Amino acid sequence: MLFESSSFLKGMMLGSIFCALVTMLGHIRIGHENVTHHEHHHLQALSKEDFLKISEAERMELVKSIRVYCMILVKPKDVGRWAAVKDTWTKHCDKVEFFCTESIKVFESINLETNDMWTMMRKAYKYAYDKYKDEYNWFFLTRPTTFAVIENLKFFLLNRDATQPFYIGHTIKSGELEYVDVEGGIVLSIESVKRLNSLLSDPEKCPEQGGMIWKISEDKQLAVCLKYSGVFAENAEDSEGKDVFNTKSVGFLIKEAMSNNPQQVVEGCCSDMAVTFNDLTPNQMHVMMYGVYRLRAYGHTFNDALVFLPPNGSDND
Known part of the structure; x- marks a missing residue:
C-alpha cells in the first residue's frame, strides 16, 4: 500500500x-506568433552627409521635440554609485528619477517596495507612463553602473518618431528571443511604453512573476512582454555600424581593442558618438565626466550644428 x-x-x-x-x-x-515576419533591425544614426541635408529650422524643431526622461533602478547597496550618477551625467537628462527597493533617507527616490528587479522595472515604467506620458517622449532606463552621454542619445533619436514603437539599445540573442541588455541601457519611445503599460495588467501576456518554470532576467522579461504588442529589440549603431550602447567600460573596451587590433586601438574600440558605457566605479564616473564635458583645448573651436540645451534649473557641466 x-x-x-x-x-x-x-x-x-x-x-x-x-x-x-x-x-x-x-x-x-x-x-513568437508574430515574430516570423519581423526581421531584426540595426538602427543607424544619421551620417554627417544626411544630417547636413536637414535645414537649420528643421534641426531646431527636432531638437526641441526630443524630451528624455531618465530612470535609474537602484538598491541601498548602490549608494556610492547612486551619488556619482546623481552628480554627473544625469544632470543632462530632461528629468531624472531614481527608483529604489526601499526608502532611503540619503537620497530622494521613489520607493517601489520590492527587491525583485523585474517587479521594480514594471512598477517604474507604470509610474513613468502614468505621470509623464504627456511630458516626455523617450524613456531611458538603466542601472547606476552606467554612464550615458545624453546629447549623443538625442542625436541618435533625431530622426526617430516617438509615436512609433521603438525599443533600442545593445541587443542580445538568447535562443529565439532578442532583447536589449539593461547593462547598456534601454530606450523606449512613448508608444512602446504605452503598449507595455496596456500589458502590465494582463497576467497571461506579461506576468509579474514570470510565465516560466525558471526565473529569467528583467531585461528578457521586458522583451517577452513587448513582443506581445509588436515591439521588437533594435540594435543602435553609428553611421559606420559601430555599437553606441556599450555594456562594458571604456577601459575594458580599449584593452580588448589593444589585444585584438593594436594598430587601430581607438578605431577598433568605440564609436565617436557612443551613448553609454557600463561597469563603472564612482571614481570612473567622475573621470568620464571630466573627459566628456570639462576638458577643453583652448584655441580649438567646435562648430556643432546642434545645441541640446540643459533642462531648466539644471546645474549640469
Whole structure:
C-alpha cells in the first residue's frame, strides 16, 4: 500500500512538471506568433552627409521635440554609485528619477517596495507612463553602473518618431528571443511604453512573476512582454555600424581593442558618438565626466550644428 502511494505521488509530480513544461512552451509559441515576419533591425544614426541635408529650422524643431526622461533602478547597496550618477551625467537628462527597493533617507527616490528587479522595472515604467506620458517622449532606463552621454542619445533619436514603437539599445540573442541588455541601457519611445503599460495588467501576456518554470532576467522579461504588442529589440549603431550602447567600460573596451587590433586601438574600440558605457566605479564616473564635458583645448573651436540645451534649473557641466 505504501509502495502504491509513493508511486502515485511520483506520478503526480511528474505529471505536474510535464504540464508546466507544456504550458511554458505554449507561452513561448504564443509570444513568437508574430515574430516570423519581423526581421531584426540595426538602427543607424544619421551620417554627417544626411544630417547636413536637414535645414537649420528643421534641426531646431527636432531638437526641441526630443524630451528624455531618465530612470535609474537602484538598491541601498548602490549608494556610492547612486551619488556619482546623481552628480554627473544625469544632470543632462530632461528629468531624472531614481527608483529604489526601499526608502532611503540619503537620497530622494521613489520607493517601489520590492527587491525583485523585474517587479521594480514594471512598477517604474507604470509610474513613468502614468505621470509623464504627456511630458516626455523617450524613456531611458538603466542601472547606476552606467554612464550615458545624453546629447549623443538625442542625436541618435533625431530622426526617430516617438509615436512609433521603438525599443533600442545593445541587443542580445538568447535562443529565439532578442532583447536589449539593461547593462547598456534601454530606450523606449512613448508608444512602446504605452503598449507595455496596456500589458502590465494582463497576467497571461506579461506576468509579474514570470510565465516560466525558471526565473529569467528583467531585461528578457521586458522583451517577452513587448513582443506581445509588436515591439521588437533594435540594435543602435553609428553611421559606420559601430555599437553606441556599450555594456562594458571604456577601459575594458580599449584593452580588448589593444589585444585584438593594436594598430587601430581607438578605431577598433568605440564609436565617436557612443551613448553609454557600463561597469563603472564612482571614481570612473567622475573621470568620464571630466573627459566628456570639462576638458577643453583652448584655441580649438567646435562648430556643432546642434545645441541640446540643459533642462531648466539644471546645474549640469
